Each structure stands twice: as C-alpha cells, then as structure tokens.
Amino acid sequence: MDTQDSFAGALDSNLGLYDGDSTNLEARLAASDSMDVEPQTPSTSVRIHTTFGADEAEEPALDQEEDEEEDMEEDDLSLLARAWVNERSSPEILEYEGATLENLMELVDFQTQKMATQQATLANILKMDVDRVKYLVRSYLRTRLAKIEEHARHYIKDTMYRERLSQNELEYAKGYVELEERHVRRSFLDQLPPHLRGLEDVAAEGLEMVSKPDLDAAVFCRVRTTVGEFQFEAR
Amino acid sequence: MLGDEAFRLAKEAKDIAADHIPAYNEEQVRLVTQETRYLWTRIEEMIASLNTAVANQQRSGSSQTQLGSSQPHGAPGQQQPSQSQAANTQQSAAQAEIENTNAQTALYFLTLNRNKRCLLAYHHRRAQFLRSLLWTLHLASSMIPASLSLRLSPEEQNYARDYARLNSNYRDAVENQLCPSDSLNWTADGELPPRDLFIEVRVVKDCGEIVTENGVVNLQAGTQHYLHRSDVEHLVTIGYLEHINPS
Numbered sequence: 345m346d347t348q349d350s351f352a353g354a355l356d357s358n359l360g361l362y363d364g365d366s367t368n369l370e371a372r373l374a375a376s377d378s379m380d381v382e383p384q385t386p387s388t389s390v391r392i393h394t395t396f397g398a399d400e401a402e403e404p405a406l407d408q409e410e411d412e413e414e415d416m417e418e419d420d421l422s423l424l425a426r427a428w429v430n431e432r433s434s435p436e437i438l439e440y441e442g443a444t445l446e447n448l449m450e451l452v453d454f455q456t457q458k459m460a461t462q463q464a465t466l467a468n469i470l471k472m473d474v475d476r477v478k479y480l481v482r483s484y485l486r487t488r489l490a491k492i493e494e495h496a497r498h499y500i501k502d503t504m505y506r507e508r509l510s511q512n513e514l515e516y517a518k519g520y521v522e523l524e525e526r527h528v529r530r531s532f533l534d535q536l537p538p539h540l541r542g543l544e545d546v547a548a549e550g551l552e553m554v555s556k557p558d559l560d561a562a563v564f565c566r567v568r569t570t571v572g573e574f575q576f577e578a579r
Numbered sequence: 580m581l582g583d584e585a586f587r588l589a590k591e592a593k594d595i596a597a598d599h600i601p602a603y604n605e606e607q608v609r610l611v612t613q614e615t616r617y618l619w620t621r622i623e624e625m626i627a628s629l630n631t632a633v634a635n636q637q638r639s640g641s642s643q644t645q646l647g648s649s650q651p652h653g654a655p656g657q658q659q660p661s662q663s664q665a666a667n668t669q670q671s672a673a674q675a676e677i678e679n680t681n682a683q684t685a686l687y688f689l690t691l692n693r694n695k696r697c698l699l700a701y702h703h704r705r706a707q708f709l710r711s712l713l714w715t716l717h718l719a720s721s722m723i724p725a726s727l728s729l730r731l732s733p734e735e736q737n738y739a740r741d742y743a744r745l746n747s748n749y750r751d752a753v754e755n756q757l758c759p760s761d762s763l764n765w766t767a768d769g770e771l772p773p774r775d776l777f778i779e780v781r782v783v784k785d786c787g788e789i790v791t792e793n794g795v796v797n798l799q800a801g802t803q804h805y806l807h808r809s810d811v812e813h814l815v816t817i818g819y820l821e822h823i824n825p826s
Contacts (some may be wrong), residue, residue: 445757446756446757449757449758449761452758452761453758453760453761456761468776471776472773472776475773475776475808475809476772476773478763478764479772479773480772481757481763482763482764482765483772485753485763486765489749493710512749512752512753512756513749515748515749515752516745516746516748516749519745519748519749520745523738523741523742523745524703524706526741527702527706527734527735527737527738528698528699528702528703530734530737531608531702531732531734531735532608532611532612532698532702533698535612535616536612536615536616536619536695537615537616537619537691539619540615540619540691540692540695
C-alpha cells in the first residue's frame with residue numbers, strides 16, 4: 345500500500361469491502377496480504393460486494409456463482425470512484441449519485457457494526473477499509489459543494505442543473521446565494537445608486553454577472569470501449 | 580484620477596495570499612462608493628442637459644428649414660449665405676457639445692460599472708479566503724484567531740458565522756440521510772486518501788487527555804504517540820500535534 349503514490353491509484357486497487365460471509369473474509373484477508381507483497385498488481389485487489397443480506401446467507405451454494413456475476417457488473421464503489429474522478433475533472437456539475445452513496449453507506453454501517461465482534465487485527469483492516477470509503481464519499485460531496493459555490497446562481501436558475509443536485513445540495517446552493525447576496529448588499533451594494541444594485545445584470549456586450557461553467561474547457565478522457573474513429577465537430 | 584480608487588481596491592484584492600489577508604479597507608470601500616454615487620449624480624445632470632440641448636437643436640433645425648425654403652424667393656445677395664453659414668457653425672458647435680456630453684456620459688457609465696466590479700471582486704476574493712480558512716478550522720467560526728478576526732469587517736464576521744451555519748445544516752442533513760449513526764469526518768484532510776490507520780505524532784501544544792477507542796491518552800507537549808489517525812487528525816489540522824514522517 346505504501347508504494348502507491350498516485351492519488352487515484354491508491355484508491356483504485358485496494359479499497360475493498362467485505363461481505364457478510366466470514367469464511368470468505370479470511371480468504372480475502374489472505375488475498376489482501378498478498379497484495380502487500382505485490383502492490384503493483386491491482387488485479388489481485390480485494391473483491392467488492394454490493395449486495396448482502398438474507399438471500400445470500402440462505403443460499404450459500406449460489407453465493408460463489410453470484411460473486412462471479414457481480415464482478416462483471418459495476419459495483420457501487422467503482423461507480424462512485426468513477427463519479428468522483430469525473431466530478432473532479434469536469435467543469436460543470438454532474439448528476440448526483442444518490443443511490444450509489446446510500447448503498448455504500450449502508451455497507452459501511454454494516455461493516456462498522458461487524459468490526460466490534462472481530463479480533464483487533466481484522467477490525468483494524470476493516471476500519472481502514474471503512475475510512476477509505478468515507479474518504480471517497482466525503483471528497484465526492486465536498487468537490488460538489490465547491491463546484492456549487494462557484495456557480496451557485498447559475499445552477500439554481502437553470503432547470504437542467506437544478507435537477508442534477510440533490511435536495512440537500514439545492515438547499516445549500518440557495519442558502520449560499522442568499523448568503524453572498526446579503527454579504528455584498530450590506531457591505532457596499534446598498535450604498536450604490538439604485539440602478540447599480542443588480543447582481544444579475546447583462547452588459548451590452550453580452551457579459552453577464554452570473555458566472556457559468558466553462559463548457560469549452562479541455563478535459564481528459566479515458567476510452568472505456570473502443571469507438572473506432574471519431575470525428576470532432578469543427579470549431 | 581477617475582477610477583483610481585477602485586484600482587487600489589482591486590490591487591488589494593490581488594494581494595490576498597493563501598495564508599495572509601490584509602485588513603478590511605473600509606476607508607477605500609467608502610471612497611469608491613462615494614465616487615460611484617457622485618458619478619451617478621453627474622450622469623443624471625448630464626442626461627438632463629443633453630435632453631434640453633437636443634430639444635434646442637431640434638427647434639433651431641426646424642427654423643433653419645424655414646430659412647432654406649424662403650431662400651428661393653429672396654434675391655441671391657451676399658447676406659443670405661453668410662447668415663446660413665453662421666447658423667451652420669452654431670449648429671455644429673451644438674452638435675459637438677452634444678457628442679462631448681455623450682462621450683462623457685459613456686465614460687462615466689463605464690467607470691461606474693468598473694467601480695462596482697472592483698467592489699464585488701474585492702469582497703468576493705476576501706469571502707473566498709474566509710471560506711477556505713473556515714474549512715481548515717473545521718468550519719467553526721469561533722476558531723478564527725484573534726489576529727485575523729481583527730482584520731475582518733463586522734460584515735465579514737457575520738458572513739463567516741452564516742457560512743459555518745449553512746455548512747453544518749447541509750452536513751447534518753446529509754449525515755441523517757446517509758449514515759444516521761456515524762460521522763463522515765467532513766473536515767479531515769480532503770487532499771489525500773487515508774493511507775495508514777495509525778500515525779506517529781509529536782505533541783506541540785498541550786491538549787490534556789483525550790479519549791480514544793483504546794483508552795485515554797495524555798497529550799503532553801513534547802511527547803510522542805502512535806495513535807489512530809481518526810482520533811487525532813483534527814488536532815493535527817489545527818496544529819496541536821505534528822505528524823511525524825508523513826509518507
């Protein structure tokens with residue numbers, strides 16, 4: 345783990361969640377040990393499970409098979425990790441991953457409860473795991489907050505953007521706009537001539553006071569499935 | 580000179596560094612708002628004078644067309660052209676006057692908007708500094724050191740308080756929704772993912788005893804401890820502890 349320096353890389357390979365099956369847990373623990381020996385091979389990373397609960401426990405025979413299938417699909421953690429990378433590198437705010445977050449936090453809660461009954465070594469590893477998931481969630485939400493603050497006025501005015509925010513974020517954006525406005529009004533705006541007190545003016549040259557995300561900014565992309573040749577629109 | 584005061588304010592906004600903020604320049608803000616108000620009254624005066632000038636010109640213009648229409652009837656003497664020439668120069672002077680006032684109004688108007696922009700930028704930049712400061716202080720506006728809060732305007736102190744409240748409302752709502760029984764450690768270092776569960780810390784300032792999951796630890800200045808990162812991280816961020824050998 346220590347050899348991994350890159351920000352995303354550190355998360356990529358060894359954020360693991362364990363499911364409720366404790367015999368499996370030991371095996372995975374061994375897997376995560378071997379990971380320390382070969383930290384450069386993320387392919388040995390711990391499997392991540394998104395579902396757990398009564399169904400799986402009742403049908404242990406199917407468990408293994410389901411595991412394989414689940415590996416093919418995308419689990420909540422990689423979904424969130426991708427959403428987080430995208431969020432951090434895109435100029436505008438993206439869709440809120442509400443369901444993914446809720447699923448993940450449910451898992452975290454489940455695992456935290458389990459930690460209490462485990463021996464210290466195991467509990468420590470589980471805690472590390474939980475901490476890292478929490479870091480991801482926290483960083484994701486904070487990135488969004490920072491982006492909301494940047495263009496709050498635009499986001500709450502535009503229906504498309506409003507729908508991308510969670511209820512809480514929308515409240516936050518509204519509160520933030522109010523706060524900023526109150527601050528400048530009391531600081532100086534109320535002392536200016538009434539015609540100059542607007543905060544959403546559009547100048548004759550099309551310059552607007554409400555800042556918008558720069559949708560022409562360059563972004564990095566990773567190609568996930570081959571598209572073949574692609575022609576960009578001419579500018 | 581026109582716009583100088585606002586320029587000074589903009590320059591001051593630019594001087595704000597990551598760890599330094601100059602004192603709130605109330606005097607300068609007052610000067611700029613004063614200039615803005617003065618320019619506005621000047622603009623109103625000029626527009627009024629412009630309106631009368633235009634009205635005058637229209638009147639003299641219509642009298643000249645009368646003059647022109649009467650011309651074919653009169654004898655082609657020397658007097659007639661010189662008279663119309665005088666009227667012409669008079670009219671072009673009035674025209675120039677109007678253009679002058681027009682240009683001046685436009686200049687003042689641009690200055691007004693520029694002043695407003697500088698004021699907004701100044702306050703915006705300071706608010707930005709305050710926000711990032713608050714995040715490092717775990718969003719507790721009461722934690723702002725006295726040396727800094729002296730440099731803030733009363734409005735800015737209100738702003739800091741309100742911002743902290745806005746954030747804690749949001750965080751409570753999110754935690755209620757996502758993890759009612761847990762905390763997300765919102766203000767922990769957001770830049771790097773947690774790497775080690777335990778960290779070695781040296782105590783810089785006495786913190787007294789803290790309760791951790793594994794018992795009570797006495798954090799006396801000068802001592803070194805190996806502790807759960809999540810137990811002491813907040814003390815590291817506010818500078819009571821020092822993280823030794825961060826990888």
